[in-house]
Amino acid sequence: MSGDDLIPPSPKYDPDGAPPPDDQALFAEHEPFALFERWFKEAAEKEPSDPNGMALATADASGFPDVRMVLLKGFDRLGFVFYSNAESAKGRELEANPRAALCFHWKSLRRQVRVRGVVEAVSGAEADAYFRSRDRGARLGAWASQQSRPLEDRHALEKRIAEYAAKFGLGEVPRPAYWRGWRVVPLAIEFWRDRPFRLHDRLAFERSSAEAPWVKRRLYP
Numbered sequence: 724m725s726g727d728d729l730i731p732p733s734p735k736y737d738p739d740g741a742p743p744p745d746d747q748a749l750f751a752e753h754e755p756f757a758l759f760e761r762w763f764k765e766a767a768e769k770e771p772s773d774p775n776g777m778a779l780a781t782a783d784a785s786g787f788p789d790v791r792m793v794l795l796k797g798f799d800r801l802g803f804v805f806y807s808n809a810e811s812a813k814g815r816e817l818e819a820n821p822r823a824a825l826c827f828h829w830k831s832l833r834r835q836v837r838v839r840g841v842v843e844a845v846s847g848a849e850a851d852a853y854f855r856s857r858d859r860g861a862r863l864g865a866w867a868s869q870q871s872r873p874l875e876d877r878h879a880l881e882k883r884i885a886e887y888a889a890k891f892g893l894g895e896v897p898r899p900a901y902w903r904g905w906r907v908v909p910l911a912i913e914f915w916r917d918r919p920f921r922l923h924d925r926l927a928f929e930r931s932s933a934e935a936p937w938v939k940r941r942l943y944p
Contacts, residue, residue: 736919736920740919746916746924749914749916749924749926750924750926750941752926752939753937753939754937755909755912755914755928755937756798756799756800758914758926759798759836759912759914760798762829762832762834762836762914763775763798763827765829765832766827766829766831766832766834769829769831769832770829770830770831770832771831773794774829775794775795775796776792776793776794776795776827777792777793777794777795777803777805777825777826777827778790778791778792778825778826778828779791779792779793779805779813779823779824779825780823780824780825780826781813781816781817781820781822781823782816782820782822783815783816783819783820784819784820786820789812789813789816791813793805793807793813795827796853796904797853801906801908802840802843802906802907802908802909803825803838803906803907803909804845804849804904804905804906804907805904805905805907806850806853806854806902806903806904806905807870807902807903807905808865808868808870808871808899808901808902809901809902809903810869810870810871810872810901811870811871812870812871813871814870814901814903817842817905821841821842821843822839822840822841822842823839823840823842823905823907824837824838824839824840825837825838825839825907826838833916833917834914834915834916834917835915836912836913836914836915837911837912837913837915838907838909838911838912838913839909839910839911840907840908840909840910840911841907841908841910841933842905842906842907842908843905843906843908844903844904844905844906845903845904845905845906847903849904850898850902850903850904851898853904854897854898854902855898859896862896862898863884863887863888863891863896864884865898865899865902866883866887866896866899867880867883867884867886867887868880868883908933910929910930910931910932910933911927911928911929911930912927912928913925913926913927913928913942914926914927918944921944922944923944924944925941925942925943925944926939926940926941926942927939927940927941927942928940
């Protein structure tokens with residue numbers, strides 16, 4: 724068996740069938756954040772696992788790309804927020820090249836949203852507030868994990884967790900200085916909806932800066 728044998732076949736459609744009518748509600752939208760909020764609420768109701776999961780793409784100083792799944796932890800008209808270890812691969816790449824792309828894929832809705840923008844650090848107060856909301860074990864893990872660096876074995880990680888648990892005892896577990904949040908300030912947001920015959924709906928919003936007005940375009944599938 725080759726890898727090709729594991730790939731599902733492309734869907735087949737009735738060659739005489741017509742695509743469904745245009746989604747007038749989608750293309751009537753003039754503001755991307757309100758549309759994202761509406762789609763995200765629907766995903767939160769229907770997506771069975773991690774509706775806030777998103778692919779985060781970064782690039783290092785040489786332009787070599789990288790991508791991984793992270794969790795969206797906040798959004799508003801300023802942008803999309805996530806948290807991680809600043810000494811991780813993603814943290815080092817964002818330090819060298821503060822630009823990123825995001826992709827939300829909600830399979831149950833057959834929709835996706837793509838975001839491209841510049842990246843800025845959230846305030847220390849905002850990072851502190853979110854860190855305090857995390858489970859205590861996750862806060863200890865943030866201290867124990869030297870994220871993206873070589874790990875001898877699982878025991879070494881568990882030993883570090885035990886050491887920090889003993890260090891903080893029953894007291895407060897503060898946020899490590901290297902654990903922070905980033906905000907992707909979007910310059911482009913695209914909404915994609917699956918349609919038959921691969922004739923998908925695509926609605927794109929673009930702007931030249933965070934202060935500039937949005938320009939809306941419909942794109943060929």
